[in-house]
Amino acid sequence: MPGLGATMGRGGATMPQWDLVQSDCIVIQGSDMAECHPIAFRFALQAKERGATLIHVDPRFSRTSALADLHVPIRPGGDIALLGGLIRHVIQTESFFRAYLLAHTNAAEIVGDGFQDTEDLDGLFSGFDPERREYDQSTWSLGDGARDESLVDPHCVLQIIRRHFARYTPEMVETVTGIAPALFTRLADTLCAASGPDRTAAFCYAVGWTQHTTGVQIIRAAAILQLLLGNMGRPGGGILALRGHATIQGSTDIPTLYNLLPGYLPMPDARERHTTLDEYLAAALPDADGWRNGRAYVVSLLKAWFGENSDASNDFGFGLLPRIAGDYSHLPMFVRMRDGGVQGMFVMGQNPAVGGQNARLQRAAVRKLDWLVVRDVFETETAACWYRGPEFESGDVSPREVATEVFFLPAAVAAEKDGSYTNTHRLIQWHDRAVAPPGDSRSEAWFMVELGRRLKERYAVSDNPRDRAIQALTWEYPVDDDGEPDATAILQEISGHRVSDGQGLRSTAELRDDGSTASGCWIYAGVCPSASENRARARQADPTDGGHHLGWGFAWPDNRRTLYNRASADADGRPWSERKRLLAWDDAAWTWVGGDVPDVSAPPGQGASDSATPWGAPAFGMVPGGRARLFVPSGLVDGPLPAHYEPIESPIANPLYGQSTNPTAMLFAREDNRLHGRADRRFPHILTTYRLTEHHTAGGMSRWLPWLAELQPELFCEIGSQLAAEKSIRHGDWVTISTARGSIEARALVTERVKPFRLGRRWVHQVGLPWHWGFQGLVSGDVVNDLTALVADPNITIHEAKALTCEIAPGRRGSRG
Incomplete structure (x- = not known):
């Protein structure tokens, strides 16, 4: 989420899946889309049928690769090197969309004199503290707001980016990723040719990008690239973040993340000045147009949770919220x-x-x-x-x-x-x-509502201050004859209503900061606009492939399908081209017109001063300044720009910088989490993990089902024929894969779809492992994650399971432990 959020304001996918049919080029990188998101992949195939170029960048030749026009094999962990090379190519060839950059990004803004780049500090940015392994970000500022519309000032963002990625040449990309310069150039030229006023390209990614110690910055690099090309907020353009499993987007929205309240509101922090609601709002929410109603979002949440125990006299119950005091991820x-x-x-x-x-x-x-x-x-x-x-x-x-x-x-x-x-x-x-659950089985809603009810009973007469929040909770949910809570009523609470009469809210614009509205998650406001209407049930599709399908389900916020769609028009509100028309300003009607819900502030009254002209409203209103941030002055702990760092466990040193790995990565150095050294000869091969269509994540819902278990009954590892020959391994043999954390056994799948990578003067082999098996279920196998390490991206503590090192040997494990 932070990779997109820090750049443009929101962490969600910028485009709907079905909008891929309008793309002129689709790059799938960090995802085996055909394998893991087959329903969404049909839109990529429809785009291909309409003439789009489909490109798959992936270490293995997979189901997605087989249906792509171009497969680009990449060494696991080399994504930023490739994306950085593409950014360099776009700038060097002047393929960037100049008018779009000036209107909708901070490309022209001037970076402060104190900033030093990785080019100056051999892989570090200014402000790094080696003892604390963290950055002081004060030198990353954007100066006094000055701009250079000519984009030639050496301190403007575009020129900073030009210098930052200057060393990411095709030859350097090959050294890091194994991608030959000719193949790189073909990819770069295809992407650039499919971008501009009349054409758009899309990137699709999944956990193949996120599960790295540089995962957030990989996504940042893709966002920079798409903004340079002018692809964000436009039909067929953007970044489609393919979520890891069903309703994972919802689980972060509501959320299950320790450091967020529903709707991506920061959790109050005991270490910050968050004592009162006003202090919290001033310190925690961005100074951005899209957050100007932020007080209403927080107050409405407090009213939904604490009801009559929330009013102006007690800061709307803000003091009842828990405070975090560390990393609880x-x-x-x-x-x-x-x-x-x-x-x-x-x-x-x-x-x-x-x-x-x-x-x-x-x-x-x-x-x-x-x-x-x-x-x-x-x-x-x-x-x-x-x-x-x-x-x-x-x-x-x-x-x-x-x-x-x-x-x-x-x-x-x-x-x-x-x-x-x-x-x-x-x-x-x-x-x-469809059917009632058997026996004593109950839904999660039943469990949480019942647990909350019993806790409220237990603490009803407590005089301990820590129990006050539970006492104050509103917790009256209608239930059926079996005691199951009414899920629609819960969604209605999340959507929101007027406190005075219970009337549902139709949009986020109706939220108020005076306690007159209640909403359990402000971005969901409008999904249940009345007691009789649940827009999540809507199933009215548009008749054409190019439709926005506003009548199918409900997309937050405000049923908007394409985020930042204001960027589909120029500074004066005119579409960049008729072929890629999405929104346009209608001066006669004094409104934005188009097929989607405009992602722009409501226009001022007709006749307002020129400084408030609605067509000049920012396209990226959720970030300060209203322009997408190619250079991020704050919000990310590991740098204002992406830089290639090697995985924590890598077969090579970083060819680009003396700083080999992410200097702020979380390492958890301890005896039961031993890590490999750089280019450790004991573990010379690259290991990457992935998923299969036939199983689901850790297997809890698939290894117990006979049909799925029969389709993929046994753990296997994929290796190339050259590695197999070197190790005397035949197809179907038992092999043992080892890291410093442990060893597992699997059957060998020897295939030509897995190739070694030439990195400089060396050839490096890769081993691929699906990770769905365990010691329970109808089918069982060793736990692949016994091999992986506790290392993490410093922004969100997501692990690094897509690039580590290992050894492989023929035969079974000697010990079952």
Whole structure:
């Protein structure tokens, strides 16, 4: 999310999936879209049928590659080097969209004199503290707001970017990624030819970009590239963030992230000046046009949560919100748990004993808990890791040594409950329960509502200040005869209403900061505009492929399908071209017209001064200044611009800089999380992990289903024929893959679809592993994440599972542990 959010203001996909049909070129990188998002991939194929060029950049030749016009094999971990090379190509050949840059980006803004780039400091930006391994960002400022419309001032953003990426030549790209210069040039020329006033290109990515210690900056690099080409906010253009699994977008919207309140409002922080609501608003929300109603978003949330216990006299209950005081994200939490710092945990919709990085450490952490609650439809590895797993087979652990009390509670599957999904392009869609859940199985809504009810009963007469928030919660939800909460009523609370009469809200513009409106998530305002209307149920598609389908589901915010669509028009509100028309300013009607909901502030009254002319309203109003930020002066902890750093475990040193890896990456250096040294000869091969169509993430919903289990019954690893010959491995043989964290066994799939990479004077082999297996279920296999390490991107602590190093040998593991 921060890669897109810091650049343009929102962390969501900028375009709907179906808008791919209007693309002239689609680059799929960081995703095996045909394998992992086959429903969305049909729109890419429709675009190809209409003449678009389909390009797949991926280490392996996969199902997506087979249907692409061009496959570009890339060494895992080389994405920023490639994207940086493309940025250099666009600037060197002057293929950038100059008018778009001046109107809608900060390309012309002047960077302060104190800024020093990676070019000056051999891979570091100015302000780095080597002891704290963090940056003082004060020198990254954009000066006093001065601009150079000619784009030639050496301190303007465009020229800073030109110098920053100057060394990312085709030859350097080849050294880092293994992509030959001729193939790189073909990719670059194709992308540039498909961009401009009359043409647009799209990028599609998934966890192949995010799961790196530079994941946020990879996405930043793609955003810079797309802005230079003028592809953001336009039909067939943008960045489609393909989410990792069903309703993962919704889980961050509402959210399950420790540092956010619903709607991407920052969680109050005990370390910041967040004592009162006013202090919090001043410190936490951006000074941007799109946040000018931010107080209403927060106050409406407080009214939804605390009802009559929220009014102006008590700061609308702001003091009842908890404060964070550190990093409580997944990886640091499990390290703290492993060290005995966490007493209990609820696990719902997750299986960290298989899906967690350095899963052996995470299983050991679970066994340090006093109590564990697992809600699932099958006894997953997490529920069973107190008595089963490779540690027990090897004799390293005995169930008698585990004091954790485990509560395994049966859950309901999607077809057994009502609710909504919010998927890839921010689209909320409703689904109805088909059958009742069997036996004692219950939905998550039932569990959370019932747990909340019992906690409120328990603390009803408490005089402990810490219990006041639970006492103040509004917690009256209608239920059916089985006690299941009405999911529609919950969505209505999230959507929002007027406090005085309960009338639903139609848009975010109706939210008020005086306590007269309540909304559980401001970006969802309008999904239930009345008691009888649930727009997530809407199923009215447009009759043509190029439609926006405003009648199908509801996309936040305000049912807008293409984010930043104001950028589809020039500074005067005129479309860049008729072929790529989306919005236009109609002076006679004094409004924006087009097929989508305008992503722009409401126009001032007719006759307002020229300085307030509506067609001059910013296209990127969620960031300060209203222009997309090619150079980010704040908001990211590892730099204002992307720079190529090697993965923490890499077969080579960084060819670009003396600073080899991300200097701010989270490493969790400890004995049970041993890391490989740079170019460690014990682990000479590249390891990357991925998913299969037939299984789902950690396997909790697929390895117990006979049909899916039969389709992919056994863990395998993909290796190229050259590596197989060197190691005397035949197709179907057992092999052992090892890292410093452990060893696993799998069947060898020897294939020509996996090739070695020429990096400088060396050839480096790769090993590919799907990670869906565990020790439970109808089909089982070793846990691939026993190989991965706890290392993370410093912005969001997402792990690095797409690029590490390993050894592979013929034969089975000698020890089951």
